Amino acid sequence: MPITLNPTGKESLDKFFDTLARSGTLPAFAAGATSADAELYFKTAGKKLVNDNSSEDVNADSVFWICSMTKLVTHISALQLIEQGKLSEETPVAEILPQMKNPVLVADSVSRTPEVLGPIKTVLRVKHLLNHSSGLFYRYSPNFGIYHSDEYGSVHDPNDPHSSFFNTLKGNLPGVPLKFEPETDFAYGYSADALGFVVEKASGKTLEDYMQENIFGPLGIMASFYLTPELKEKLVPLSLRDSDGRLEALRDQPGYRIIPQDPSQVSCHLGGIGLYTSLRDYLSFLRHLLQIYSGKAENPILKLETVKSLFVPTLTEEGCNSINFITSFTSPVSASDSWSNALAVNTQDWPGRRKKNSDFWSGWAGTHYWIDPTTGVAGVFGVQLVCATSGAGDSHVVKAFDTLEETLYDGLEI
Template identity: 40%
Template sequence: MVILTEEGKVALNSLLAQAIAENRVPGAYFAAGTADGTLYSGSAGIRSFRDPTSGKVDENSVFWICSMTKLVVTVAIIQLIEAGKITLETPVDSIVPELANPVVVDDINALEYTFKPAQNKMLIKHLLNHSSGLHYVPSHRKASPESLGPAYTAVGYGGDFSWRKFFELIRNGLPVVPLAFEPGTSWAYGWSCDIVALIVERVTSKSIEEYCKEKIFGPIGMKTTSFYLTPELEKNIVSMTYRRKDGALEVWNGQLGIIEREPSKVGILLGGIGTYTNLDDYLLFLRHLLQIQAGTATNPLLSVGSASNLFRPSLPEHCVEEIKAFGGWEDCQFGYGLCLANSDWPGRRKKGSGFWYGWAGTYYFMDPTTGLAVVYGTQVVPTNDPEVVKLWGQLETALYAGLKD
C-alpha cells in the first residue's frame, strides 16, 4: 500500500498556502486516503471571503457538495437492487408515473421544441449512467448561462417545494418530460439522480435523508452529512464566493440562484445536488468503497460485485465524445454513478479511476489501481472556476509525485 512522503506533504501544504496568499481562492481543503487510512489532510484560508471572523477552513468545515450527492444516492438504490426490491431493468415509470410517456426532442437547444414519443423504456440502469435522456436545462432556458436550472433554485419553486412542481420545472414548457435521446442510446448529464433519490423514497417509504442516515451515513460513521443544512452544520459552513467575469472574487450576495437552504422550507430532497458535509466524511465514504473492492470492509454497504460495477464502463463507445464535450476530459466512460478514466492521466490518476465534482467547487476521485481516494473543496462559483480547477490539478500532481510504495 502506498504512503505519502514528508516531502509530498510539504509540497501539498505549500500549494494550499500559496493559493491563498495569491488570492486565487478564499479557502480550500484537500485530503487523500487509502483503504487503510488517511494519508493527508490539509487546508488554508478562511470560510468566508474577506471575513476573518468566519474562522479558518479546517477538517470541521462543511461544504455544499452538490453533484457529489449523486454517488451517495447511487449507492442507496444499488442497495435496494441487492435487496431484491427492484432491478436494473425495472421501468422507471412503474415507480415514477410522472415520467410516463416522455418525448424525445429533436434539438434540446432549440428555441421551440419539435419532438416525437420515446420508443424505448427508461430503465433504472439508465439513471445510473446518465443514459436516460433526462438532461439539465439548456443555457437559454436559465436565468443566466452560468446559473443552475430552475428546479435547482429556491426561487424556481415560488414556495411550492413539491415533486409536482419539480416535474413541472423540468418539462421546460412541454406537457410531458422531454428527453435528449432514446433511453440507453447516448449520454447526457441531467436529472437522473434526483429520480434515483425519489425512487428510493417511494420504494422504502422513507425520505432519502432517513434512508441514507440508516443505511449509509450511520453504518460507516458519516456524522456530519445531511440533506439539511442544520444549525449544527451551518455554524461550520464555508460560504459561497462569486468570481466576476473580470476574474476578481466577490463576497457572496446571491449572484446566482441556489437550492433552498432553510431546513424548515425544504420540501423535496434533491438527489442530484442536495447534500452538505465535511470532506473527511466524504473521504470516509470513498475509502469504504475501496475497502469493499479490496475485501477488507467491515459491514460493507455493497457487495464486491456491485462496488466493482461502479467502475465498469457501461455506455456505448460513441458516448466518449459526449462526455468529452461536457467536461473536456479525454477518453472517459461512465460506470454506475462514476465517470471513468479509460487511460492514465499523466502524473495523476490512473486508468480505471472514478471521479466527479460538485457545482460549487468540490471534487473527488477514487483510483483503485493506486489504492487512493481523494477529496478537494472550495465554494467558488460559477462552476468549474479556472483557479479552482488549476489548484485541483496541482494538488493531485503533487500528491502522486509524493507517493511511495
C-alpha cells in the same frame, strides 16, 4: 505494506497549498487524500467568508454544499436496493414514478418551449438513470456558471414533491422532456434526482432518512439534505468570482440561483445536488469504497461485486463523445472518459496520476474528487465558488486539484 505519503510529498503539498492560500486566488479550501487504510493528507486554509479577516478559519469539519458529488451517494443508495432485490436495473421507471409514464423527445435542450418530436420508443429503465443515458438533461444558459434551474431553485409542494418537481420540469409540454432515446447517448441532467425519487418509492423512506440509516449512520458521517443549525454553523458560504477575476461574497447578486437552504422549504430531496457535508467526511466515504474493493471493509455498505461495477464503463460511443465534451475542459487526456452505473470513469491512464478505470466527478460550486482502486488511493479538493465557468471549472480550482493529485502520486510509497 500500507500505502504512505513520504515526507517529501507532504512537504511539497504543504508548500503548494500554503502558497495558494497566501495568493488570494481562491476562497477558503479543503484538500485531502486517503488510502484504504488511513487518511494520507488533509489541509485546510482560508477564512470562511471571503475578504473578511474577522470570520472564522475553515477546518476539517467545515461544511460544503457538495452539489453533484451528491450523485454518487444517491446511486449507491439505489445499488443497495438492487442488491436487496427491492429494485432492478431493468425496472421500468414509470412503474415506480407515474410522472414519467409518457416522456417526449424534444428538439432543443435549452428552450423551455422546445419542439416536441414525439413519444419515446424505448422503455425508460432504472439502468438508464444509473448511467445518465435516460435522456433527462440540464438546460444550460450560454454562461455555464449562471445556473438557471427552476427544478432546483423552486420550493416544491411538500404534499407531493415528486409531481411538483416533474411538473416544473415538464412545463407546458405533454410529457417530461428527453433529449434522446434512452440508452443511445449521455446527457448530464436530472437522472440522479429521478433515481433518488425511485429510492424513496422503493424503500418507503425519504432520501434523507434512507441515507442516514444505510450510509451516513453506519459510516459515522455527518451529512444531510437539511442545512440544520449544526451544519449551518459550520457552512462555508459561497463566493463569487466576477468578470474581472475578483472574489466577493455571494449575497443577492443577480443571475445566481441556488437551492432553498431554509430546512423548512426543503420538501424535495434532490439526489443530484442537495447534500451538505465536510470534505473530510466525503473522503472517509471514498475510503470505505476503497476498503470494500481491497477486501478490508468492516460492515461494508455494498457487496464487492457492486463496488467493482462502479469502475466499469457503460456508455455507447455516442455517449462517450457526449461526456468527453464536458470533461475535455479539465481532462489532461482527450476522449478518455465514460460513465459507470454511478460516476465518470477514466478509460486510460493519466500519466503520473490516476490509473485506467479510476472514477471521478465534481460539484458545481467547486468541489472535486477521484477514486483510483488500482493504486488504492482517493482524493478531494473543494472551495465554495460560483463564476462564469462554474466553480468546478474555474482555472484556479482545476489547477489546485491537478496539483494535489500529481504531487500525491509523486510522493506515494507503495
